[in-house]
Amino acid sequence: MIHLGLLLLTLTVPQARADAPLTHPADHVAQSPNGHCTARAEVAAARVTVSGRALGGEAVSWSVTGWHRVLLVGDDCQLLGVGYAGVNLLELGDREAATPVMTFHRAGDPVRVVRLGKIYLDLTVLRRTASHWS
Numbered sequence: 001m002i003h004l005g006l007l008l009l010t011l012t013v014p015q016a017r018a019d020a021p022l023t024h025p026a027d028h029v030a031q032s033p034n035g036h037c038t039a040r041a042e043v044a045a046a047r048v049t050v051s052g053r054a055l056g057g058e059a060v061s062w063s064v065t066g067w068h069r070v071l072l073v074g075d076d077c078q079l080l081g082v083g084y085a086g087v088n089l090l091e092l093g094d095r096e097a098a099t100p101v102m103t104f105h106r107a108g109d110p111v112r113v114v115r116l117g118k119i120y121l122d123l124t125v126l127r128r129t130a131s132h133w134s
Helices: 002-012
Strands: 028-031 037-042 047-053 059-065 071-073 079-083 100-106 109-115
Touching (some): 028 071, 037 071, 047 079
Antiparallel strands (some): 028 037, 037 047, 047 059, 071 079, 079 100
């Protein structure tokens, strides 16, 4: 399940181009693959709210603190994947095995953190650009 989330992250999130600056934070919505659940990121409220109808039909609503650029919400409305803020570009100081690149939340509680060192066993394969690692 976690590997599927990482694959979906790379296929569904628009990648930053070279050293192009990221867009300014803005409210946005991500939908689950079945379209029954949404994750709404709100800049002013500094939170992400997951809501919708779970697979059993019951209404679901919960949130996590902070605005996040990269969101993946599960079909059951219970799982939310939050990706690295820089999308596919690591800040120069973040090329460390311990850097979190994906955090999974279940009903508001963090349940797993995937760190850069679990994805790249050899961090020297990351290319340095003028201002990031890619």
